[in-house]
Structures are given as structure tokens and as C-alpha cells.
Amino acid sequence: MSEPIFDVRDLTKRYGGTPVVQKLSFGIARGECLGVIGPNGAGKTTTIRMCLGLTAPDGGSISYFPDGAAPLSMPRDALAIKAQLGVVSQFDTLDPDFTCAENLLVYGRYFGMRGAAIQARIPQLLEFAALSHKAQARPAELSGGMRRRLSLARALVNDPRLLLLDEPTTGLDPQARHLMWERLQLLLQRGKSILLTTHFMDEAERLCSRLLVIDHGRKIAEGRPRDLIAEHLEPDVVEAYGQGALALAQAPLARLAARVEVSGETVFFYTHDARPLLEALSERPQLRTLHRPANLEDLFLKLTGRQIREEG
Amino acid sequence: MNGSGIWRAPDLSLRWWPVFLRNLLVWRKLAVPNLVGNIAEPLMWLVAFGYGMGALVGQVQLGGTRVPYILFLASGSICMSAMNAASFEALYSAFSRMHVQKTWDGIMNAPVNLDNVVLAEMLWAAFKAMFSVTAILVVMLALGISDSPKLLVAWPVLLGAGITFSCIALIFNALAKGYDFFTYYFTLFLTPTMFLSGVFFPRDQLPAALRLFSDWLPLTNAVELVRPMFMDQWPATPWRHALVLAASTVAAFWLALALTRRRFRA
Numbered sequence: 325m326s327e328p329i330f331d332v333r334d335l336t337k338r339y340g341g342t343p344v345v346q347k348l349s350f351g352i353a354r355g356e357c358l359g360v361i362g363p364n365g366a367g368k369t370t371t372i373r374m375c376l377g378l379t380a381p382d383g384g385s386i387s388y389f390p391d392g393a394a395p396l397s398m399p400r401d402a403l404a405i406k407a408q409l410g411v412v413s414q415f416d417t418l419d420p421d422f423t424c425a426e427n428l429l430v431y432g433r434y435f436g437m438r439g440a441a442i443q444a445r446i447p448q449l450l451e452f453a454a455l456s457h458k459a460q461a462r463p464a465e466l467s468g469g470m471r472r473r474l475s476l477a478r479a480l481v482n483d484p485r486l487l488l489l490d491e492p493t494t495g496l497d498p499q500a501r502h503l504m505w506e507r508l509q510l511l512l513q514r515g516k517s518i519l520l521t522t523h524f525m526d527e528a529e530r531l532c533s534r535l536l537v538i539d540h541g542r543k544i545a546e547g548r549p550r551d552l553i554a555e556h557l558e559p560d561v562v563e564a565y566g567q568g569a570l571a572l573a574q575a576p577l578a579r580l581a582a583r584v585e586v587s588g589e590t591v592f593f594y595t596h597d598a599r600p601l602l603e604a605l606s607e608r609p610q611l612r613t614l615h616r617p618a619n620l621e622d623l624f625l626k627l628t629g630r631q632i633r634e635e636g
Numbered sequence: 637m638n639g640s641g642i643w644r645a646p647d648l649s650l651r652w653w654p655v656f657l658r659n660l661l662v663w664r665k666l667a668v669p670n671l672v673g674n675i676a677e678p679l680m681w682l683v684a685f686g687y688g689m690g691a692l693v694g695q696v697q698l699g700g701t702r703v704p705y706i707l708f709l710a711s712g713s714i715c716m717s718a719m720n721a722a723s724f725e726a727l728y729s730a731f732s733r734m735h736v737q738k739t740w741d742g743i744m745n746a747p748v749n750l751d752n753v754v755l756a757e758m759l760w761a762a763f764k765a766m767f768s769v770t771a772i773l774v775v776m777l778a779l780g781i782s783d784s785p786k787l788l789v790a791w792p793v794l795l796g797a798g799i800t801f802s803c804i805a806l807i808f809n810a811l812a813k814g815y816d817f818f819t820y821y822f823t824l825f826l827t828p829t830m831f832l833s834g835v836f837f838p839r840d841q842l843p844a845a846l847r848l849f850s851d852w853l854p855l856t857n858a859v860e861l862v863r864p865m866f867m868d869q870w871p872a873t874p875w876r877h878a879l880v881l882a883a884s885t886v887a888a889f890w891l892a893l894a895l896t897r898r899r900f901r902a
Contacts, residue, residue, distance in 0.1 A: 422661070
């Protein structure tokens, strides 16, 4: 990996004897977007909290590499590291009593910035968040997407080099999500590095150059999205559902697929060549079929299972 | 966050200031209704009890001197106002910021640690108490209840009392699951404190055992410091009272910090 900006080695955390994060290692290169995906309770948020020095790890190291200076280590140098980070947490923590502009001003002060320096940045931050017309509005008057963008603008107030984004688009409609993606891509083009957790596989595939899949606090896969799919999955998927679909899993035509999975009322055939399977299925008109390339969601479900998690 | 365990030494710096400033900015937007609320209630107590009861009671025997009841009550109730204002702010308002609005979480994503956030909330609640106290003092001066120049010394003492009660309240803030919890604090701690600390009647009236106990209550010590100053005298044992207040403040702040760290798993 070229020129890391952030490096995590053997990170471990236990809560009351229960391991939440176990020997987790990863790095983030400059200008890279690393995606962390995993089911609820996999340890994503705890990992981010440790990266922010909010929770002390039980083992391992977290290093940050500033430009032209000695590496800093969390939690010892927490304040120095956080001065160069931007954070968007899972839940908005905007100040309801302040306008958008005041939210940015007050937040900038936490970084020790002078009022005049922050004021000078506010117009461009609001413009970046597409909120220039809402400068005097309070968070309660904003839509969910606007609030998330204000949170992003707030995270940029100190011109951070690395952004930690914990599910930044959860709960947004497609338009708001696309606008958020566009902004994040713009930040990557400007050379920012991003650590992103998400439950949306399309988001991970679109934004992240590399992915880390974690479950039960452990790393279970790491790599480029396309490479991971190629490594773990057959290229084609045929989904079949409708009357009698479930019986197909045991039917002779199942042998046309490399792998078969059943979830609810749907059968998933994973295959290197979908044609013979599709032909066989076309003889059963009562069934509905969907043929598509394997995607990250398939990978995610293969690696972490299809069962619903307790904490989900 | 050096060292480990929730009891480690406080890690404090000037980073509390922008957090304090944040609270000040919010409050500035609501200052007028705040002011009315902060002064109106203590004044109603003072007028109703002071003049109403005062007419019945006349004078109160205090040590060797007799004191008009209104003066006795005013000097006690101003300490109670400091206690109530600090407690309200460090409980209901701090809890809103900490738990409901998640303001603290947002702040801690910036380079401000939990210890400084707690310090800022403590000083802020004390500031609010001082604000109330100042407003009430002005009204008391206007009503001619006392014109002792020693009130200038009473003023920082009341700020100190505000700090003490902010620290104690933050312990309960750290333990709270919801606003309902604070009802226990008010009814089981603050209300008895109010009656045992010589605000409304001299502590001589208390049974000996209760009186001994009340010697150690922070409010008692605040009242014992402030009351003589209202009568243009100096307290007989100022260091003893100051020491009790200082010791409760330090112990309460440390405990509040430890419990808040536990709450935030920091």
C-alpha cells in the first residue's frame, strides 16, 4: 500500500469479557476510500470509536501519519490526531438551537479555530453542502438529506485530511444519497482519504477502492470490490421464485449451478454459465426468474450468512 | 486519555472554553425568559415567606443577636437559589445535551475530551447559578433587605456554592437513564437539604442528631458563610465551612467524572 495515512494493527476490544473486536488490522492509503462492511454488531462502530480515541483498546495499535511529521498514536495523541480528522457519526449530533451557519461556527471553535477564520470558511462549506440558501435555517427545518450534508460540512470545518464516516447515508432517499455520493467523490478527487462504514453495497462498490468485511469483530475478507467478488463468487446469479421454486434446490437441474442457496421463498443459483440453467428454467413458466451478475450483496451474504442478527 | 480506569486523574486543559461558549450562545437566545424564571420564583418565596411569615415570626434569635426574619430568610434563600439553579442546569439541561441531543458526542469527535466537556458543563451550571444569584441580589438591594458592603464577598462565595452543587448534580446526571431519575435527587436530596440547612428556620430547632448531620451538608456551610455577611459581620469559622465546601466539590467532581467516563465507556 502506498503512503499510508492511517494504520491499525491487531486492534482488540472486550466488553465485560466478551470480545467485540479481535486482532483487527487494516490501513488507509492517502486519497483512498476504505469501506468497512459487516452485519450489525460486527464491531464497526466500536472500531471507529477506538480510532477516535473515545474508547481505549485492550490491545493493538492505531497510528496516524501526518504530513512531514512523526507518526502519532491513538489514544496517546488523541487531540493532535482529531485535529486532522473529520467525523460524521451514525446519528446527527447537530445543535438544534443553532442555525446552519452557527452550527459550523460553534463546531470550528472546538478545533481552536478563530471566529474570523471559521466565518471565512462558512460560505464555501455551505455551498459544498448545497445549503447556501439555508444558512439561517435550524436543523429541524432541514430534510434528512440536508441534515446529513450539514453534518458533512461540519466535519470539513477544520479542513481534515482523513474523514471517518459512520453510515453517512442511512435513512436517506435516493436523490439525497446520490448527492451525498457526489460530494464524497469530490472530496476524494481533492485528495482526502475516507474511512466509510455502510450497509449499502451499491454505496460501497461505488465509493470504495478497497473493502474490509468484518464479522464478530474479525476481518473475514479484504480487497477491491471486483476482486473480492471474483475471488469468492461465481460470476452469474440466477434467482428463481414463485410456485415450486423451493423444490428446485433438490431437483436435477440444480446440478447445472456451481452452488445453490435458499433464502425465504427464493432459490439462488450461482454459476459460471447461466445459459443451460436459464433454458431449463424456461420450461417452468409458473416460475419467475432473474438473471444478473454476482454483486457485493451476494458476497456479503455468503461471508456473513443470511440469518438476521439479534442486534439488527 | 493516559492511564487507565475511570478513577484516573482528570485530564483538563483550556479546551473547555469553546464548550462553555456554546452553552452561552444558546442561552443568549433565551436570556430574557430565563431571567424571569430564575428570579421570579425565589422572589415569590421571599415575599410570601419573608413578609407573610415574617409578620408572624418577627425576629429570629441567631447566636447572640436578634435578626428580622426577612433578612434571615433572604440570606438563606439566596444560597438555596444558587443550589437550585446549578442543580437544574447540571441535571435537566446537561442531560439534554449529553443524552437527548448527543451534543457531547459531537463535541468529542473534535479535539475536546470528555473531561473538558464535563468541566465545561460544571462551570456553565455554576455560571447560571451566579447569574440567578446576582439578579436576586440586585432585587434584594433594591428592596433594602440588606445594604452590607460584605455582600461583595458573599457574591464569590455564592459562585463557589454554585460550583459545589454543579459537581454534585453531575454525579446524578452521569447515572440518569431519563429525566424521571432527577425527581429522586430533588425530592430525596435537595428538599431535605433545604429544610436541614437553616434556610427557613435556625438549625437550633433541629434535634441534636440531625443537627450534627446537617453540619456536613454543603448548603449548611454555604448558609453559615453567607448569612453573617448579609448582617455586615464575618463568619465565626470561615475556614471550616470553606473547607467542607471545597472538599465536597473536589470529591463530587471526581466521582461525577468517573461515572461519566463509565457511562461513555471512555
